[in-house]
Amino acid sequence: MSVDNLHSKIKYNQVVLLILDGWGLSPSWGGNAISMNNPKNINSYWREYPKTTLKAFEIIAGSHGKVGNSEIGHASIGCGRIVQQDIVEIDKAIQDESFMKNQSLLNLINDVVINKTTLHLVGMLSDGAVHSHIDHIFALLKTAKDQNVKNVSIHIITDGRDSEKMSALTFITKLETKITELGFNQPGSSQIAQISTIIGRYYAMDRDNVFDRTSIAYELQVLGNGTIVNSVRDAITTSYKEGIESDEFIQPFVIGNNASVVKENDSIIFYNFRSDRMRQLVRYYCDKNYLKEFIFFRKYPLLNVKCFSLTNYHLPKSVNVDVIFDSSIIDNSLASVLDNNGLSQLHVAESEKFAHVTYFLNGGRLEPFKNEKRVIIPSIKTMNNTQFPQMRTREIANAIINGINKGYDFIVANFAAVDMMGHTGDINAASEAIRITDEEVKKVVEHGLSKNCLIIITSDHGNAEQMISIKKEDRESKHTLSPVPFILIDRNNRKNLIQSALTPVNGILENIVHSKYTLADIAPTILDVFEINKPDDMTGQSLIKKLL
Numbered sequence: 001m002s003v004d005n006l007h008s009k010i011k012y013n014q015v016v017l018l019i020l021d022g023w024g025l026s027p028s029w030g031g032n033a034i035s036m037n038n039p040k041n042i043n044s045y046w047r048e049y050p051k052t053t054l055k056a057f058e059i060i061a062g063s064h065g066k067v068g069n070s071e072i073g074h075a076s077i078g079c080g081r082i083v084q085q086d087i088v089e090i091d092k093a094i095q096d097e098s099f100m101k102n103q104s105l106l107n108l109i110n111d112v113v114i115n116k117t118t119l120h121l122v123g124m125l126s127d128g129a130v131h132s133h134i135d136h137i138f139a140l141l142k143t144a145k146d147q148n149v150k151n152v153s154i155h156i157i158t159d160g161r162d163s164e165k166m167s168a169l170t171f172i173t174k175l176e177t178k179i180t181e182l183g184f185n186q187p188g189s190s191q192i193a194q195i196s197t198i199i200g201r202y203y204a205m206d207r208d209n210v211f212d213r214t215s216i217a218y219e220l221q222v223l224g225n226g227t228i229v230n231s232v233r234d235a236i237t238t239s240y241k242e243g244i245e246s247d248e249f250i251q252p253f254v255i256g257n258n259a260s261v262v263k264e265n266d267s268i269i270f271y272n273f274r275s276d277r278m279r280q281l282v283r284y285y286c287d288k289n290y291l292k293e294f295i296f297f298r299k300y301p302l303l304n305v306k307c308f309s310l311t312n313y314h315l316p317k318s319v320n321v322d323v324i325f326d327s328s329i330i331d332n333s334l335a336s337v338l339d340n341n342g343l344s345q346l347h348v349a350e351s352e353k354f355a356h357v358t359y360f361l362n363g364g365r366l367e368p369f370k371n372e373k374r375v376i377i378p379s380i381k382t383m384n385n386t387q388f389p390q391m392r393t394r395e396i397a398n399a400i401i402n403g404i405n406k407g408y409d410f411i412v413a414n415f416a417a418v419d420m421m422g423h424t425g426d427i428n429a430a431s432e433a434i435r436i437t438d439e440e441v442k443k444v445v446e447h448g449l450s451k452n453c454l455i456i457i458t459s460d461h462g463n464a465e466q467m468i469s470i471k472k473e474d475r476e477s478k479h480t481l482s483p484v485p486f487i488l489i490d491r492n493n494r495k496n497l498i499q500s501a502l503t504p505v506n507g508i509l510e511n512i513v514h515s516k517y518t519l520a521d522i523a524p525t526i527l528d529v530f531e532i533n534k535p536d537d538m539t540g541q542s543l544i545k546k547l548l
Contacts, residue, residue: 012454012490014404015529017412017522018441019077021353022419024462024482025053031468033422033430039438045445045457045487048495050547053483053515054522056461071274071360073460073519074414078361079333080523080538086273086311087129090136090325100143104324108308109147112267118151119144120262122221122281123271123310124201125171128162130479131205131274134171136310138178140271141193145182152184152193153260155221156232157204160247161423168236168247195232196259197221200250205277208351208379211291216252218284222300224261226252249383267306269324275313276355282307287319314359314366330363332535334523338410339369341532346403347372348413350392352379356460357414373408375399379416386424389432391417397440401447410526415440422463430464449491454529458522459484483515486522488547517543 020042026032045051056073075083093099112119121140124132137154144152154175158168175195179185184193197220204217219225229235235253244250262268268285272278283290286307307321315321338345347357347368354376359366368374377395380388396413403411417433424430441457448455462482520540527534528542 011452012529013451014408014448014453015410015526016400016404016444016448016453016455017410017526018400018444018455018457019074019357019412019414020418020437020441020457020459020485021356021414021416022422022461022463022479023437023459024056024465024480024484026462026465026480026482031427031466033427033464033467034418034434035465036427037431037434039434041438041442041445042457042485042487045489046485049487049489050493051485051487052517052543052547054458054486055515055518056459056484057479057481071276071356074356074360075330075363076519077458077460077522078335079330079363080520080527080534080540081330082518082520082539083330083363085129086325086327087133089327090273090310091133093325094135094139099139100146102324104308104322105140105143106147108267108269108306108322108324109144109149111306112149113147115265116150118153118260118263118266119149120153120155120196120221120260120266120268121271122155122157122268123278124157124159124205125168125175126159126163127171128159130162131201131277132272134174136271136273137175140269141178141182141184144193145184145191148191150190150192151260152191153196153262154193155196155262156198157217158198158200158236158247158250160200160249163247165246165248165425166240168250169233172232172236194260195255196261197224197226197252197254198232198235198250199226199252200244200246200248201277202249202383203252204281205272206280207277207355208381209280210381211280214280214284217281219300220252220254222262222302224254224259226254228254228257228259230256262302262305264302264304265306267308269308269310270313271310273311273325275309275311276360278309279313279315282309282313282315282321283319286321287315289318312364314364316366327364329365332537333361333363333365334526335362335369335372336365337527337532337535338530339371341530342371343409343530344371344407345369345373345410345412346375346400346406346408348375348377348396348399348403348411350377350379350396350414350416352391352420353414353416357412361412373403375403385420386426386429389417389421389429390436391420391433393417393433393436393440397444400444404448404451404453409530418464419461422467425467427467430467434464445489449489452491455489456522456526457485457487457489458519460519484519486517486543488543493548517541517546 462480
């Protein structure tokens with residue numbers, strides 16, 4: 001078939017984009033959970049249909065050289081351009097010292113100084129560079145010291161996912177050293193910086209409306225409801241002795257009898273730069289209408305606390321939060337262009353990944369477009385994800401199939417299980433997630449082909465293909481810099497089955513390493529299929545003529 005005649009000869013009823021979260025590509029080896037489990041259906045699609053590899057986080061890693069986050073991956077997919085992480089802008093501002101001159105930051109600090117209130121710093125203490133980075137709290141502390149803030153109270157959220165599972169003491173040591181270097185707490189000094197509370201991200205950074213977790217963190221920081229210990233080291237060592245195997249699950253602790261909790265008229269800076277796992281806690285503080293129907297969880301509202309976020313958390317306009325480093329909504333996303341052309345679309349995910357297929361994919365827009373429908377399936381509420389490696393994979397597949405039957409022009413879905421199990425570091429749980437995802441993708445593909453759909457299989461970043469750290473010979477639970485697959489599946493372009501069977505699945509090492517295509521090419525490809533010209537600000541390229 002002539003590629004030039006593609007659109008005249010092939011008319012797809014619908015386009016279905018399947019994002020297999022955390023499904024990266026790398027050569028087969030002992031730590032590659034994907035190749036170890038030989039997902040026969042997705043492997044066969046790779047052999048039998050046009051495909052290539054896409055660079056993902058390799059070209060997004062910031063100045064720290066750290067792997068990016070799912071927010072950026074989905075934004076790059078949905079916006080047709082490589083979306084840089086907020087960390088890049090913040091790091092640059094720290095390096096050229098414009099951070100300390102940021103007018104929004106100086107205004108809030110000036111208010112604290114004039115009113116003699118306490119400045120509270122709330123965020124995850126980590127160098128993971130996925131949700132936060134320790135350098136950012138260092139810059140905030142330096143600014144507070146330079147501007148003569150008298151009282152700084154630090155509320156630590158421990159990591160254990162984007163950094164090593166039991167590395168909290170390392171970061172705490174660095175923080176305490178920095179506080180001393182800056183000159184806080186010195187004899188004769190009136191400037192005090194103290195660590196007041198500590199709690200794991202499992203509680204403070206829930207994003208799945210598990211309000212009892214968020215309430216534990218909120219009441220710790222506002223009421224001091226936690227176990228009182230003499231030092232932050234006591235909190236960590238006590239947790240480890242009690243069997244906590246990851247900093248993610250550190251229980252709520254108050255540091256000392258004189259810990260400074262958040263009070264009326266105080267100011268808070270939430271310094272995570274990624275929004276999705278901070279929104280819930282921030283709304284406890286700053287949204288007076290939040291959870292009115294769940295008043296049990298909001299017994300202790302602060303009516304006059306001043307809230308600031310390091311970046312734009314994309315909260316409702318009614319929520320009074322000032323932004324220090326603001327970022328605007330990205331215009332001309334795939335969803336907006338499709339909507340402008342009158343095409344209907346369905347966005348599907350389980351609630352753990354709700355943000356990824358909505359405001360991340362849509363370039364920072366909260367509200368759905370006119371012709372956009374969202375199906376968000378509640379994730380399983382559990383402290384141990386490995387107990388449910390399937391997550392909501394089957395329900396997501398069913399929702400996609402229902403969407404195909406209802407005739408949506410474009411369907412995008414996130415399959416979360418492989419990435420979420422990859423984050424646990426449990427290769428057995430990841431294996432089960434891979435198996436189930438492979439089965440459910442097959443159901444979607446077979447149904448889609450029967451309805452003359454074009455199905456695209458891709459991913460936003462790697463994870464499960466590297467579950468053992470080569471350097472430390474230990475479990476690996478973080479995102480990777482690996483490229484990801486891109487497969488175009490339609491019933492008119494299937495390869496010869498005998499030839500495909502003789503083609504080694506793993507014979508793609510050179511393409512994996514040297515791919516020239518990126519996540520930014522996905523949106524232009526989809527627009528090309530719909531015969532819609534891509535906007536000028538989409539820097540990606542269509543892959544249709546390159547693959548068909």
